[in-house]
Amino acid sequence: MTTGSRSGGLRSTRRGFLAAGAILPLVGCLDGSADSVSVLSAGSLARTFEEYVGPAFHDETGIEVRGEYYGTNAVMRMVEDRTKHPDVIVSADATLLRDRLYEDVTDWDVEFATNSVGIGYNDETTFGQRLEKGEPWYEVALDTDDGDLTIADPNLDPLGYRAVQAFELAEAEYGLDGFREAMLERVYREPEEPQIMAGVESGGRAGAIVYRNMAVDHDVPYRDFDDAYNFSDPERNAHYATAEFTTDEEGYTAEGRAVVYNATVNDEADEPAAGRRLVNFLAHTPDVLEAAGLTVPDGMPVSEGDLPEGLEL
């Protein structure tokens, strides 16, 4: 018996080796890195790249888009620290990309789309039903209980301080005294952007201040804010800038500014040509971006710096 079991053990170990031997050679050849371009992007564009831009770009060029998604601040830091080495970098804050990456990583970028801010809501809640009846959001919002509405954490995420700035601009727009403070007292601050929509979807929250494409992505009903405070129009930047937000820890003061996405190619890209093709594609296929819930206003794309050869707007 003992002998039998011993050889059984031997056999299974040998089999393990054989299996490992059969699998290991596959590890190398499944990479397929030659026909792909890597993108490090703001998380709010995850679905845009995964389901719209990626497949459309692949159909046109045969190049696979390999996306990685983090908050825009994290994207900048990873590129600066060389933790990640993407071919293409996409930011949800055009100014931030220029402040952080110009000189070291790139010296040009292309603005290709904007987004707008509004309320995504759960239509099974009283809050959602009142919105659907057409009541002004700022009146309905004041009737919510603590934590019914979510914003992103304004200290961590541009979407968060844009929500606060939207409250401030709405207060000025409609002459609602103390509206910003009243809202800040009752909203829940969610540190992780992806979790915001999950809360609304699951019914844990009645609504959330989000980018429009997030609501489109998650198939959640959405009401855009008024143009005066939805941050979608770069030409209104002077007006948006009348609302400021200073973060707690870093003491960074963010002026209100339009949500403008821009993209550039890393100076050290493995596939610079494919990277430029992708940026070119972003600049010239507004219909794909709009299908994903983004806005491509008149006057976009806009370039900054000297565009590399082969890239024309």
Next chain:
Amino acid sequence: MTLVTETHTKRSSRLPARLVPAVLGGILLVYFALPFVAFLSRTGTGNVVAGLSTPEAQVAIRNSLLTAPVSTAIATVFGVPLAYTLARSSFPGQSLVEALVILPLIVPPVVGGAMIITAVGRFTPIGAAAAAAGVPLTDSLLGVVLAQTFVAAPFVIITARAGFAAIDERLEEVSRSLGYGPVATFWNVSLPLARGAIVAGIVLTFARAIGEFGATMMVAYNPRTMPTRIWVEFIAGGIDAIFPLALALLGITLVVLAAVTRFGRIPTAVD
């Protein structure tokens, strides 16, 4: 008579003695089951087949099925001898080695991933040389294996070490006194006797490897495994979107667990 009474008393006190651990364990089980049932009832199973038949999902499943067994094999081939050494020898600096073994369990996986990048990332000497040689250690299936092995290997080492430590050393001494060398003794005596523990360790390591996300995300976000694909689906599409792959991951792990425990535990004379 006294004996009988004693036995009787023992038996009647045994029931609550068994009931207490069962109830305590049951509470934890309910806590495990509740989120799963809620998740299942919320999303339903209707879209599972559709969700799993997308090319992205298939690639993720394939990548996970390729990498997790390789990581588990590496962890076992190198980890079991290490476990034996730790259980049977004492040497200077041993506690340091033991601390090193549990280090990957202590640090959050994201930190583990950051450590791996620091050591073999693209801009390190090792990483650059490997990339130049055509075997990139990041953003490749090899990178996935590195991340999985780092995070999951301690499970088989720690479990196997406990298994070896539980073996009566005299059995090994008998083998040695019969003229067998240390390798033959390890192979023919220690390994079969510790097999139950080793198999348990392999199962844990596989389960941890195939579910690994934090370190994998840092080292190789692409090519996607099931957990990284699940994360992207969650960012892009929310809770409902992750259900098919999450269910598949659970199913695969359960099947492997069942298979390994079934075939790995052939009864032996010693058992």
